[in-house]
Amino acid sequence: MENHDAGQAVKLSCRNVWKIYGDTSDSFFMDGNGNVDDTQAHVKKILKSEHIVANADVSFDVYAGEIFVIMGLSGSGKSTIVRCLSRLVEPTAGDIILDGENLLEKSAEELIEIRRHKMGMVFQSFGLMPHLNVIDNIAFPLKLQGIEKADRYAQAERVIELVGLQGRENNFPNELSGGQQQRVGIARSLAVEPDIWLLDEPFSALDPLIRKRMQDEFLRIQSKLQKSIVFITHDFQEALRLADRMAIMRDGMIVQIGRPVDLILNPVDDYVREFTTDVPWESVLCASDVCHKTSTSVRGLGRVPAATQIDSLLGYLAKNDKGVAVEAEDGSIIGIATASGVLEALANSSNVPPAQVKGTK
Amino acid sequence: MSKLKLDPGFLPWLGIILITLALIVLQDHLKWLTNYPKDLVIPFDRWLNSGMGFLITYFGWFFRGVSWLLEWPIDGVRIVLQSLPWAVISFLICMFAFIAAGWRLSLFALISCLYMVIIGYWSESMNTLSLVAISVPLAVLIGFGFGVWAFQSQAAKRIIMPMLDILQTVPAFAYLLLILMLFGFGTVVGLIASILYSFPPMARNVIVGLGRVPGEVIESGLMSGATHRQLFWQVRIPSTKRQLLLGVNQTTMASLSMVIIASIIGGTADIGWEVLSQIRKAQFGESLLAGLVIALMAILIDRATYGFAKNSSDYQPRYSAPMLRYGLIVIGGTMIFFFLSRFIPALDVWPRELELSPARSMNEGLEYIIINYRAAIETIKTMAFFFVMLPAKIGLQGSVSPFTWGFELQTWHSVCYAIAMTGLSIWCGVRFNMQLGFMLLLFAIFFFIGLTKMPWPAILIIYTYLAWKLGGLTLGVGTFLGLGFLVVSGIWPEAMLSLYLCSIAVILSFALGSGLGIWAAHNSTVSAILRPINDTLQTMPLFVILIPFVMIFKIGEFTALLAIIAYAIVPSIRYTEHGLRNLPEGVIEAAKMMGCSKQQLLWTVKIPLALPVMMLGLNQTIMYGIAMLVIAALVGTNGLEQIVYIGLSDGNFGLGLIAGIGLAIIAMTADRMTQAWSYKRQKDLDLQIE
């Protein structure tokens, strides 16, 4: 969070959220207060009484206009937490704050209003209505609001264009490929022009080529619409392409939150490191990630912008021992990037066991 | 033997065998072991009768009011169907068949209608149809209501599910009288019985269908901002349409079969009554002709409603044009046929002198067959009776005599039998598994003593133990209480007679049916021949199945046995074939790679894997068997079903209902036990059966 630009407002916030499955799940908390002293101990206590802990003390903020990615192994509670965010699942304890108001205190009617106008959700297995064709599926949320047929079809046509499904309006879901069905799901969630967009593994059913294309389309749509997005994926490469910030989950708990590059450079433990292993580091790291702050003069050194990718600097650094000065957008100097700095960053993000080096103590 | 002793399940079985033998020995001294003492019988039937009297005295006006109300729509529909020219109705039926399932069914509908007209059963058929036409919409509505209620409230479900079970297992004859007494004589009895019997399948399908809507479809409905009501009507109901239409299909079939059965109380002048009265007059040609009308109607209604359900699954773009065109054709055709029938009276009412009735020549043909093959028919009958039915009923000890088997039963015969059977059981126990050995031993004892001569505590213990082993404590206790009810209400002997007939029928059906099923699974021609036969037998109202057997073998238990087998064999064939044809590919291939011969593959791999499915088939065979047993009371049996029937004809409501509940108890315990067994096997084998 410290890395985030100040000034951007928190859109959706998740505070100490717990979700326990079991007969007496409520008995573990006082008045739904999820702020416990020792999370680990509390989880142990709950597990001992044969309950399932799907989410434990989950807290994070989603800023307006950002893409927030959640990753984690299967069963780590990703789907559950987004379902808590939309209240499809009622959290056992904790608070969900949307635009400064507690979502959990909303009445059923208010919740319906919020879902109709503020939230869109894309489901892992699409969740399309089998009895409706493409355009009716997409216009379904509008129909529920009682919007006239002509108006809702006009609106549906707009989002159909956005996801590139023109010409398939009259097909039924069972006549579409998986990728097309998913696009119907995406279009439907966009039809009501939501502020918050929740996507649960939206691309996992697709083959790599289509997935790549969908990611591009997704970024294109986002650059146009600027929504606040929570995006679940299993694929770190995907996270890397899309995420502004991301969270890694394990056993219902959040292990680390940060920019993708923070997770690569400073993983808090081996679990997080596992996720980042196969990442092509040179396309991730940029000059500002490897530079050292310095008080000595940078006179005589070359200068590069902070966002310069490392792989394009390698040749220069190999020839210039002193390194290169890294400057911010306003022209001020952030620090100096050297060959050894690059190596150090690399060493941090690698999880190969260090070789036994003989000779020195 | 050492292996046997290690098995912890060994002792209870041994104990049960010893107790059984002890009880059999004691039987000669303690008479109450054979016959439960009369003075201890609890007079449930009298209580029921007086309760009924009370109900009629104080609330009779209410039921008669309902009856009066229902009379109106029935009469209305009947008058319309009767007064419209047959040509118009036939045209409408053909169009309906066409829209539902295409021109083939439409052709079938045309032939069926012409048959009804020409044979001269048009008016009776329309009477039946009018009852069905009223009962189906009401049953569908009621079933839908209960289904939705059970789906939404767990508490309601806990009451509704057993209620559905009871309505479907208590024989209709048992509650026909109740309805008759409450609502008074008339067509309304058939209507109410038919509604009561046919709404449960609808309710079940609603519950299943609503439960099966995928979670993400519901969630996406919620996220679209659906209110509670919108979610129900615009998400749940449309996405389960197919299941609902299947429910309508089953409800319609159940309704038709109950309308037919209810005609036994008479006064309806419908096709069921026609069949029944012809059977009673021993006019078999006529009864067969009328029975055929029922069969045609059943097939037509089944295929048409099923057609709607099937077509609903592939959601095709719905153009409004064909529907409009159909509408125009229907209206136009109706007008044309209506006016034609004004000018050609034969299209309005088919003239009597043009009616064709091959009944007389059929009767003559039948007589010819019976006279010429009397010897063969009699031999089959006596063989079956002396060597299978009688021993099962009163045991070898009672049935072996010079008159039947040709020799007197000597002590050394019995000793030989005992030694041979014990040996066989031990061999089975060691070779296959212990339980099989013990089952065989018990079976040998049963066959020697006879089911009706067994001491009732022994049967109670054996049955309860089995239920407990298969289905756990609840089933054990339930079975004990259920059988206990049979004992204390004094209908135990008749229950055993029902059990005896039904068991033979079920065992034979299952053996024959599995054999055919195995054959069909390995031979596509056999499969293709069996399928339409099975389809027809399954859609046929039970009455009709009786006719051919009664024609040849006359009244009696043997006829009942054959009729039950003819009906109950179908699920055994079906499930066996299905089970064998849908085995996991990998396992079969692996076995082939290990060098299994064809025989080995079948007996050591395929059948064990298919056994859970085959057990579900056995379960259905038992249910079908009991359903047919009830109807078979008409051709003269002696068990509970006969008491039910007598209760109906004598107006003894209490007695009939008690016997009906008795049959339901037998059916439900057998159902739960076989199902529990099948699921246990499934779990052990880690199989998935839909």
Ligand SMILES: Nc1ncnc2c1ncn2[C@@H]1O[C@H](COP(=O)(O)OP(=O)(O)OP(=O)(O)O)[C@@H](O)[C@H]1O
């Ligand atoms: N309705 C439920 N009842 C009981 N346990 C549940 C329920 N829903 C989820 N769980 C449990 O909660 C845990 C988290 O599930 P969740 O679906 O959130 O995992 P996930 O991270 O989305 O996994 P995947 O990547 O496989 O989708 C799992 O252990 C799961 O078994």
Ligand SMILES: [Mg+2]
């Ligand atoms: Mg998930």
